Amino acid sequence: MKISIAFFLLAVTVVLDEVHGQAEEEIVPIVDLEIVDLEGRPVLPVLPFEPCFAWIRPIPRCPANERYTCCRPCIEPACRTRIVCVKCRSCTAGCVCIDGYIRSTPGGRCIPIAQCRKIEIFF
Missing domain, CATH: 2.10.25.10 (Laminin)
Known part of the structure; x- marks a missing residue:
């Protein structure tokens, strides 16, 4: 259970970084x-x-x-x-x-x- 919660939080963090322009890759507009x-x-x-x-x-x-x-x-x-x-x-x-x-x-x-x-x- 702890692993799945940690993975979920990591996934949310990665998505938020990409959506709000903090990721290194260029974001393609939707x-x-x-x-x-x-x-x-x-x-x-x-x-x-x-x-x-x-x-x-x-x-x-x-x-x-x-x-x-x-x-x-x-x-x-x-x-x-x-x-x-x-x-x-x-x-x-x-x-x-x-x-x-x-x-x-x-x-x-x-x-x-x-x-x-x-x-x-x-x-």
């Missing part, structure tokens, strides 16, 4: 999958592997145009603040915008990037 439910409706894309999914059950649901991740940035880009230069001390699990979407305002809903200009006109 492409979002297009998934549909039994009725053929699109389901929000989910990365094939997220380390925290091993111990989080059930996997939390996210609002439209977002996906759950084990390590989200402490500040997510938004229409008016697209470039974020803040170093986070640690990452937290939570929902982030899917590719091609951005927060309308900090902490706001995720909208297509092309809609940012329409929102900025009203400010």
Whole structure:
């Protein structure tokens, strides 16, 4: 039993090192999958592997145009603040915008990037 727990912890450590860029090898980006439910409706894309999914059950649901991740940035880009230069001390699990979407305002809903200009006109 002690050996299997030690092996599991070693495997998790190796995976976390690779996911968070601490491994020596270059990480190949994972492409979002297009998934549909039994009725053929699109389901929000989910990365094939997220380390925290091993111990989080059930996997939390996210609002439209977002996906759950084990390590989200402490500040997510938004229409008016697209470039974020803040170093986070640690990452937290939570929902982030899917590719091609951005927060309308900090902490706001995720909208297509092309809609940012329409929102900025009203400010």
